[in-house]
Amino acid sequence: MIDYDEHQRLIEFLEEDQLVSDTSRRLPRAELSRTAELGLWALRVFVVAMSVLVIYTFVAGLG
């Protein structure tokens, strides 16, 4: 079994929030303003519209 000194030596060079046990902890959801929420919805519409164009172009190119 690892001794206390070895344990301290391992911990010494890592930040507390750098340990796997800490980075595996879930973070809370971001609190977004109404403008940011609207921006993200605009982004959704942009992505869907552009993806449809690209997929159509790709499928048409195969034929």
Added chain:
Amino acid sequence: MSAEDAALPVGLTPEDRARSSDRRRVHSARQSNRRVYLVWLLLGPGILAMLGENDGPSMISYATTGATYGLGLFLPFLIATFVMAAVVQEMCMRVGAVTHRGYGQLVLQRFGPMWGWFSAGDLILTNLVTLIAEFVSIRVGLAYFHLGPAVAALLGIVLVVLTMSGGRYRSWERIVLGLAVFNGLFLVAALLVKPRWGAVGHAFLTAMPFPGGNSTTLLLLIASTVGATVTPWMIFFQQSASADKGMTPADVRHGRYDTIAGAVLAALFGCGALIAGAALFQHGGANIQGLAGAGFPGALKHTSGGAVGTVFALGLIEAGAVAILTISASTGYAVGECIGAPHSFNGRTRRSVFWAVNVGAAAIAGAIILIPGVPLLSIALNANVLATVLLPVALVFLIILASDRQLMGRWANSPLNNTVAIAIVGFVSLCGAAYAIDAFLQTVHVL
């Protein structure tokens, strides 16, 4: 659980132990004021992201641009795009170093599963098709030496397996950095074609002569150059690799050096490919197109000598190989972060989800290039369009994360950072949308 793992104190994992050992080196170099050694220790994610993006398709694209339009506009434009890439990648490094978490994990937790899985799904899809294009570029390089596609597929897959066998992020990073040095072969090719340096300097300073020809094609080429310089996989990769390397806020300054060094090297080597390609400008270079330009090394051999052809072919093999390693890694990080599985090169990688995704992604792409009749060129071109179109989403989330004071504290984006970053998002969105709409209109024969 192995006896070695069982000996670790409760709460510590083999990943922590490996990272602690790397951090001890950094700590020691900082304490003893060994500045050069400290820079050496902290180099890695930035250079790998930038040189990984100087991949096979990008280098063929730069060479095609040079062969079709000469140096003119594209030499300074290429450098400007790498400045843009450096701004974006610096944010990734900073968020990774401060939060110790990857991009996929942060998007999933801060913006919910819909956006988290959308980002990861988009990345997996575009990475898979980009990986196919990387295998094709290795195939193009090897074809110059009369070797077939099976060798290309095997080489890529074996490289991924071997580089992961060390079980340490540090060993993986150093091996890939060693391979990435050979991206400089494109600069060697540029020197060997003996360009007129006066014309190179003139193009660099004045962006002239301005390329002629079809303006739609020219606009598409500009859009694709932008899309080929900043990509979603680079964002995932540099943030996750910075966290995996164990970087902390104290390392942000050196992370910036790493990112800037990567951008400078990538711009230099990218310009090398452009200048080498421009040697074909007066020799019907416009007929050697994109990934179908399997004849590039051969054409350079014909016009500038066997050494140039050989160097260019070797460069394509290197560019494809390094991109396969970094793009597979970004896929492994994204999947691990989203499903909550271990996602690190440190510790026991073999038989892990991270290992399986890394090797599996490369194996699927390698197998696809062996299928006769698969429309590789169409897949590669549309993957590039899709990556460009989806990039604004990745950039918007990156800016929100980098500006989040709750996460980043005093390392959050400054107003100047945000202004520049938002301008980049606007420019990239415009290019992506113009690219997608134009390709669509041409398909439905409106243009």
